[in-house]
Amino acid sequence: MPGKVTLVGAGPGDPGLLTLKGKAALENADVVLYDRLADKRIVELVPERCERIYVGKRSGEHTVGQDDINRMLLEHALNGKNVVRLKGGDSFVFGRGGEELELLCKNNIDFEIIPGVTSAVAVPEYAGIPVTHRGASSSVHIATAHTKQGKNPDIDFKKYAGIGGTLVFLMGASLLGFIVNGLMDAGMDKYTPCAVIERGTTPMQKKTLGTLCDIEKKAGKPESPAVIVIGGVCELSEKFDWYSRLPLRGKTIAVTRHEEHSSGLSGMLRELGADVIECPCIHIESLIDRKTALRIKRELPKYDIVVFTSANGVKTVMEGLYSIGCDARAFGESKIAVIGGATSLAFKKYGINADIMPEKYSGKALGRALAKAAKRGGRVLLLRAESSNKDLDSVLDQSGIDHSEIKVYKTVSECELNITELINRKKIDYVTFTSGSTVRGFMQFHEYAELSLFKAVCIGDVTATEAKKYGMSCITAENSSIEAMTEAIINDIKGQTEVKNG
Numbered sequence: 001m002p003g004k005v006t007l008v009g010a011g012p013g014d015p016g017l018l019t020l021k022g023k024a025a026l027e028n029a030d031v032v033l034y035d036r037l038a039d040k041r042i043v044e045l046v047p048e049r050c051e052r053i054y055v056g057k058r059s060g061e062h063t064v065g066q067d068d069i070n071r072m073l074l075e076h077a078l079n080g081k082n083v084v085r086l087k088g089g090d091s092f093v094f095g096r097g098g099e100e101l102e103l104l105c106k107n108n109i110d111f112e113i114i115p116g117v118t119s120a121v122a123v124p125e126y127a128g129i130p131v132t133h134r135g136a137s138s139s140v141h142i143a144t145a146h147t148k149q150g151k152n153p154d155i156d157f158k159k160y161a162g163i164g165g166t167l168v169f170l171m172g173a174s175l176l177g178f179i180v181n182g183l184m185d186a187g188m189d190k191y192t193p194c195a196v197i198e199r200g201t202t203p204m205q206k207k208t209l210g211t212l213c214d215i216e217k218k219a220g221k222p223e224s225p226a227v228i229v230i231g232g233v234c235e236l237s238e239k240f241d242w243y244s245r246l247p248l249r250g251k252t253i254a255v256t257r258h259e260e261h262s263s264g265l266s267g268m269l270r271e272l273g274a275d276v277i278e279c280p281c282i283h284i285e286s287l288i289d290r291k292t293a294l295r296i297k298r299e300l301p302k303y304d305i306v307v308f309t310s311a312n313g314v315k316t317v318m319e320g321l322y323s324i325g326c327d328a329r330a331f332g333e334s335k336i337a338v339i340g341g342a343t344s345l346a347f348k349k350y351g352i353n354a355d356i357m358p359e360k361y362s363g364k365a366l367g368r369a370l371a372k373a374a375k376r377g378g379r380v381l382l383l384r385a386e387s388s389n390k391d392l393d394s395v396l397d398q399s400g401i402d403h404s405e406i407k408v409y410k411t412v413s414e415c416e417l418n419i420t421e422l423i424n425r426k427k428i429d430y431v432t433f434t435s436g437s438t439v440r441g442f443m444q445f446h447e448y449a450e451l452s453l454f455k456a457v458c459i460g461d462v463t464a465t466e467a468k469k470y471g472m473s474c475i476t477a478e479n480s481s482i483e484a485m486t487e488a489i490i491n492d493i494k495g496q497t498e499v500k501n502g
């Protein structure tokens with residue numbers, strides 16, 4: 001049985017603009033053919049087992065010709081594959097989606113079209129420009145300025161000059177002068193407001209506002225992809241531009257921990273406008289083999305309180321218990337203590353509410369909370385990383401509480417992406433550290449980075465102490481959470497602006 005082809009619009013850049021239906025199609029695909037304009041993070045949604053084929057074009061040179069793409073879609077479908085054709089924006093807005101369907105129709109292949117958010121509307125929106133607006137424009141016209149290489153396009157400027165509504169030109173970055181001059185020559189008012197928006201909906205978005213007669217000079221040489229908007233609605237841009245007002249706009253932040261999903265630190269920073277570079281410096285390795293899992297199961301009932309000092313510990317232990325056919329019931333009557341919110345949240349995923357959590361996230365505070373909770377003669381089991389901070393142990397020792405430890409995981413330094421060069425070219429404003437081990441992992445691979453050129457954003461005092469040892473200039477979150485880290489960056493930026501403004 002032949003498979004099916006699904007055209008999926010990836011949206012203009014911001015991966016959050018992919019539709020839910022588009023995401024589901026990617027997750028179910030066997031083969032994905034994708035373009036240059038589809039964001040990397042969208043392509044990453046494609047499961048490992050799925051074949052990914054890049055068919056984009058680079059600077060005018062066609063990597064794969066249109067006929068070849070059409071043929072590839074057909075062949076994979078004939079082989080019974082579930083094929084997704086992922087395209088920037090919407091497939092039918094200057095996306096050649098229709099052309100790709102022709103051959104499929106001829107061969108009776110099933111297909112589906114999942115609309116995408118088109119750059120023609122979304123990019124102006126991210127620049128605060130509504131393409132229609134009561135009183136300013138009651139129609140919008142999307143045109144292409146694209147043509148065969150070397151030739152100027154055949155645009156009926158007379159028609160466009162008298163059209164009255166908003167004009168949106170796609171594929172016109174290199175033809176800005178040709179377009180504005182053509183419109184003015186055809187009689188359009190030279191003071192008609194214009195905007196050029198490059199790399200819209202991404203942290204690199206650049207907006208230039210002007211009028212027909214000065215936009216070319218102001219925009220310089222716009223870089224592709226860019227949208228050109230012409231019409232009175234461009235005047236609303238200053239008022240409605242929400243995107244450039246985001247607190248972290250213009251800042252580049254490196255995140256040194258692994259992010260499993262976008263709800264983590266990276267996602268939060270991106271939502272506030274930052275350009276985030278993920279460069280994980282550590283990964284977690286479980287120390288729980290079958291023997292250790294059985295030992296944990298045997299030991300648990302002997303303890304009154306079982307303590308976890310990180311979400312990683314929770315995950316490793318639960319996975320270890322599952323691997324020997326056990327589940328949360330292995331904790332029996334023991335109380336569960338956690339160091340802070342993230343660890344508590346990790347437990348909730350397994351249907352467990354932690355019993356003890358200190359007000360402040362720190363080993364000492366957890367020790368005090370345990371000392372209070374442990375009954376006379378009570379026993380405490382610590383399930384934690386191989387080289388854990390010993391603040392907790394000293395408080396327990398001082399309080400005379402009997403405690404033992406099982407090491408459940410270790411952190412191993414790694415370097416998926418080395419950012420030394422970016423740092424030394426002053427391209428990174430902040431580097432975030434969520435544990436002492438991320439600092440050590442970072443330093444192991446970035447020994448030649450000029451540490452004075454960025455600020456280290458530390459989750460807590462212990463991490464900051466580690467960062468300072470290497471001479472980093474630190475800002476520290478008020479309480480140990482990713483929300484507080486984000487807030488610390490925002491406050492730091494505010495502080496700098498205030499200093500600048502005197």
Ligand code: SAH
Binds near residue numbers: 087117123199200201
């Ligand atoms: N099907 C796409 C358009 C493809 S044509 C859509 O619906 O958006 C490619 C053109 O789209 C580019 O030359 C540029 O004009 C525009 N474009 C796409 N993504 C853009 C972005 N992030 N910022 C600015 N323009 C973009």
